[in-house]
Amino acid sequence: MISPQSSNYERLEGGLGPSRLGMRNIAWRRIILCLAVSVVVVLLLRPSPERVWNIKGPIWDAPVSIDIGHGHASPRPTDESPTPPVPNSPQHPRxxxxxxxxxxxxxxxxxxxxxxxxxxxxxxxxxxxxxxxxxxxxxxxxxxxxxxxxxxxxxxxxxxxxxxxxxxxxxxxxxxxxxxxxxxxxxxxxxxxxxxxxxxxxxxxxxxxxxxxxxxxxxxxxxxxxxxxxxxxxxxxxxxxDGRDEGVFAWVTANYLMDTIRADSPRMAVPYAVLDLGGASTQIVFEPVFRQHEHEAKLREGEHRYELSFGGKEHVLYQHSYLGYGLMRARKSVHRLVDFVASLRNSTSTGAEIANPCLARGTRRVVEVEVAGSDPATKNVTMFGGDFSGFEACNDIVQLTLAKDAVCQVKPCSFDGVYQPSLMETFRNGKVLLLSYFYDRISPLLPPSSDTTPSSLPGPPPPKPLTVSSLAELAKDVCLGLPSWEQRWAGNPHAMQELADRPEYCLDLTYMYALLRSGYEIEDGREVEIGKQVDGTELGxxxxxxxxxxxxxxxxxx
Structure with missing residues (x-):
């Protein structure tokens, strides 16, 4: 074994081979080595102009020119380097x-x-x-x-x-x-x-x-x-x-603010999958990764494919916008289905109330139900949550609205016969970000964050990560009504107020779980994040x- 103190070690490290000159040149070689190390240290510690520029906050790496019609975005090249900004000092805070x-x-x-x-x-x-x-x-x-x-x-x-x-x-x-x-x-x-x-x-x-x-x-x-x-x-x-651009722009916004797609983002950063739930539609956008040994080694051609150049990198995204599968439209679909089943039992006479398994037990709501081929096209029906209301019963109805049995012409499919690469296979380790109504409904029911409490000090344990199955657990407790709410959210008056004002909370959470688990086929144990803002900027x-x-x-x- 060669000693690190020997001149032979120094020569081997430099790729020169063993020395035949003995010990007489050790001193000057050490001086040269020390000088080299000093230069390297100075270079490593000196901040690069790009890092100084980008540390100021969210910055787009280059002006992006988006072709709305073709769904292609590419930064226009620039030959000039950015001029240094005024430092973000206490006298000039951002x-x-x-x-x-x-x-x-x-x-x-x-x-x-x-x-x-x-x-x-x-x-x-x-x-x-x-x-x-x-x-x-x-x-x-x-x-x-x-x-x-x-x-x-x-x-x-x-x-x-x-x-x-x-x-x-x-x-x-x-x-x-x-x-x-x-x-x-x-x-x-x-x-x-x-x-x-x-x-x-x-x-x-x-x-x-x-x-x-x-x-x-x-x-x-x-x-x-x-x-x-x-x-x-x-x-x-x-x-x-266009629904395509709506989903992709949301993906760009979220991943830019999350620092996963900028030119200076960490090399191994994996962009988030972004799932946006609106009132009338829902979108999914992610960057699938195909392995050569898999049956499907690349993303199929079609409207779902979106090529994007951003931050000096090329991204091939999968996107789809499901019109009619937003939260408000899902409510209408469930209510219409409940009313139809009740009509088969001759229970929709004037003034009759209908039991709806997707309303929390003990709650009532007058809902507007669409009536095909009639004038007017809607009617008001009073629905209530009865003793049999609950997550399992509601989930059975919600599953029917997702059309999982629709014909899948290009496999694999998610729901409604729509082609989608498997998230379990092509997005195994990526993070999932849920936006809009996902955040609005889930956030009030979560315990307050205790991230600022040092682990060495006494205090409440940090909240458990949010998973797909967490939505099912929330839905189960919400659907059981007031006694269950008081048991779980007694110390959270905001959550209690939210639940009291929204009889359809049971339906909303059940639909969200079904959309993720059955619709997009995301496994129960998969961690998800919910978001509304990043540093004061609205996601979307x-x-x-x-x-x-x-x-x-x-x-x-x-």
Whole structure:
């Protein structure tokens, strides 16, 4: 064995072979070795310009140009390096909101834009016209570097959504005024005429029908053009968003904010699978990994395939948007099925109440049931949770709504006959992130986090990881009614209030479990995460869509 203190060791480490010169040159070789080590240490400890740049917060690696029609995104190459931003010192803290921003017309990161042709600060307005409500995201960016850099957002929402104004397009357009007034208060006056705005409607208007939805969108476009100074986005400023882009933009937003797809993200970072549950539709997006020995070694061609270039990496995503399988539509499907079964028993006479196994025991609700081929097309029925209500009985009904027995033409399928690579086979170790109604229903029922309690000090144990089977356990306790609630959530008044105000909580949780377990076939023990915001930024598709908007040509109104 060669001793590390010998000159032979030094030569072997340098790839030179054993020395024949003896010990006489040890001193100068040690000096050279020490100098080399010092240089290496200095290089390793010196922060790279890219890391200094990106440490300031969420930053898009390059302007992204999204082809909405073809579902392809690619960053435009830049040859210039970003100019160093103003340090994030106590005198110049990074603002996290409009309220904490010392000057909304400027930025703490630099004093001048990277390119003289660009403004120092730019805002972008994205209105999410969903099925249950409309939401505005006012995003602030700066141009200290060659790419627009995201700083923070101002977020406000209201109900109902545009689809509630069927046949009244002008009223629908004016319903957005309160949101746009927020933008008027947030965006400095000097920047308003260079702040693009877009309205992207989702599943609610898709279900409304082509004629009525077109009338509403036309009225919204006129209202924006005549009543507000903001320029309309250059491409499809007011439109129904393609379900493909809705899911993929949500995937981009979440994984960017979670630091898994940026150019400086850890090399081994695995992007999250993003499952979004809205009112009228639900989306799934993930990046499957195929192993060569498997029967299916690559993602099949089709509308589900989405190729994305982002952060210097190529991603081949699987995505699908299930129209009609959002939470509110699932409720309607279950109620209609319960009413149909009751009608076979001749129990739907006027004034009769119907037992619904998906309502928590001891609760009642007047529900609107769709009636095919009748005028009016709906009727009100009082339903109640009886002694036989519970998770198992409700799950039996929910399973029927998922159409697991639909014909699967291209295998493997998830539900409703839709092709989907197996998450157990092609996404074995990746994390799963649940958004929107998943978060809204699950979060209030979870124990408060104790992450800040050191493990060495006495205190409550940290909460157990949330798994798919956790949803079934929550649903079981919720469906049993008030005595079960008091036993599990007696110390959580917020949870008790949520449950008391929502008789369909049992149905909602049961549907979520069935969607994950039976629909997407995610195993019971798989850990999942729920999310709503990251560092004050709303998760969802809006940020992904906004960066595509600000990365294009900047057009200002006169």
């Amino acid at each position: 603002p996290s909101s409009h309220e904490s921003d010392p000057d909304p017309s400027k930025t703490v990161f630099c004093a001048a834009p990277h390119s003289p042709s660009m403004p120092l600060v730019q805002y972008a307005l994205m209105i999410d016209a969903g099925s249950t409500g409309s939401r505005i995201h006012v995003y602030k960016f700066h141009h200290c570097g060659p790419s627009p850099v995201y700083e923070y957002e101002t977020f406000v929402q209201k109900q109902p959504g545009l689809s509630a104004y069927a046949g009244r397009p002008d009223d629908a357009a004016q319903s957005l005024d309160s949101l746009l007034d927020v933008a008027m208060r947030t965006v400095p006056e000097a920047l308003r005429r260079c702040t693009p705005v877009a309205v992207k409607a989702t599943a609610g208007l898709r279900l409304l029908g082509a004629s009525q939805s077109a009338d509403i969108l036309d009225a919204v476009r006129r209202r924006l053009s005549t009543a507000y100074p903001f320029p309309l986005e250059s491409r499809d400023p007011v439109a129904i968003m 598709w809006a940020l992904g869509a906004a960066i595509a908007m600000v990365g294009g040509e900047l057009t200002c109104t006169a």
